[in-house]
Amino acid sequence: KLCELCSAFLPLSITDSSDSRGFAQASIIADRSGAARTARRSMAGPERAAAERADRLFALSGLFAVYKPKGPTSAALLNRLKERLASLTPENKRKKQILKIGHGGTLDSAATGVLVVGIGKGTKMLSTILAGSKKYTAIGRLGKATDTLDATGKVTEEKPYDKVTKGDLESVLQKFTGDIMQVPPLYSALKKDGERLSSLMKRGEAVEAKPARPVKVYSLSLQHFQPPLFTLDVECGGGFYVRSLVSDIGKELSTCASVQKLTRTKQGPFTLEEHALHEDKWTIDEIARSLEHCMSLLPGEPSHKKFKTEDPGETHIRDTKEKVLLWKL
Incomplete structure (x- = not known):
């Protein structure tokens, strides 16, 4: 009909x-x-x-x-x-x-x-x-890590970030552009034995991290930097986690970081x-x-x-x- x-x-x-x-x-x-x-x-x-x-x-x-x-x-x-x-x-x-x-x-x-x-x-x-490709705007926070890698999680680590400069951050971003390897977050839609890892984590069950896998970052740029906050624009391929990206950026800067706000601005x-x-x-x-x-x-x-x-x-x-x-x- x-x-x-x-x-x-x-x-x-x-x-x-x-x-x-x-x-x-x-x-x-x-x-x-x-x-x-x-x-x-x-x-x-x-x-x-x-x-x-x-x-x-x-x-x-x-x-x-x-x-x-x-x-x-x-x-x-x-x-x-x-x-x-x-x-x-x-x-x-x-x-x-x-x-x-x-x-x-x-x-x-x-x-x-x-x-x-x-x-x-x-x-x-x-x-x-x-x-396919997706675009995101993400606000990250330096100096604070959580178990979910974003602001909804429990704080697991705090480190100083006062020595991080805008130039340092822009330099590190170059390492995360192109074809890279990424470890997915434990709190994710990925599954183990048919059940989401995030569900297992919430029940307090032991979950092993998934192995690093290849992902693609088409573009990555710093839009704003006012410590401890920084804003990124990201265009990436399928299977990519912005939360993992922000966490990895923090580690490269000898501190830690987590996502405070995430918006998908384009999909396909x-x-x-x-x-x-x-x-x-x-x-x-x-x-x-x-x-x-x-x-x-x-x-x-x-x-x-x-x-x-x-x-x-x-x-x-x-x-x-x-x-x-x-x-x-």
Whole structure:
């Protein structure tokens, strides 16, 4: 069943697609949409409106971004979004259809910023987002270490920092740019025997540090320095922990350090200023508009059908009008 937004794209699929399977699929969708409209005409006003909202909700598919505030975990925020959307649909619809939602990269509960969300078939694209580049602004504090490597943890060490200069800090940053090795924090979403390390740590269980692993830092710059605080802008690849970075910087400066504030300003092509929907915008209409905007920023084909180029290390994704249409549906 399709929303009005979706039906506007149907002629494109039928007219422009040379793929017979795509034509058949579009025809089936159109027929179902017609049957749904006929059924809705026989409903009472409020019931018809609720059914139409459900149709539009379950037709949403693709990637968009939301704003994660300080406090909730990424999973808790996602559940809040799902509950908000589910409340807009009749209960009998919820039993028959499953609303698929996922996110593309955990933010710490104390962190804020962009959280990319996949809905419908968009959940299949989240692994690409997770592995892609991200930008952060982090405020670090010299002279104080915690067990979580941020301000939410228990202080484990304090050291003097009065001899650290701006030049010292800028010099050290060069060591953490490019391809580096990084030990993930113990308080993290990484798992041991199927359970998060952070959950084991909170229960007081002994947890061994994960081995150092390769990560990439595309850019790292000092934006502000007023001891004990310093502000960094970081662009990094997947699997990178800003908390570990700040802690390691402190050690290189012969002191210690922890994160005081962390904001993800960009994930993939989605920025905090332009694309992250705040909670008061979590409506079907706003999400549909955001999906259309965000999906237009992504290169390639959402179905992940890839083809190899002459360069064996490079893979491109083929884009067709038909596939873009199906994602907008």
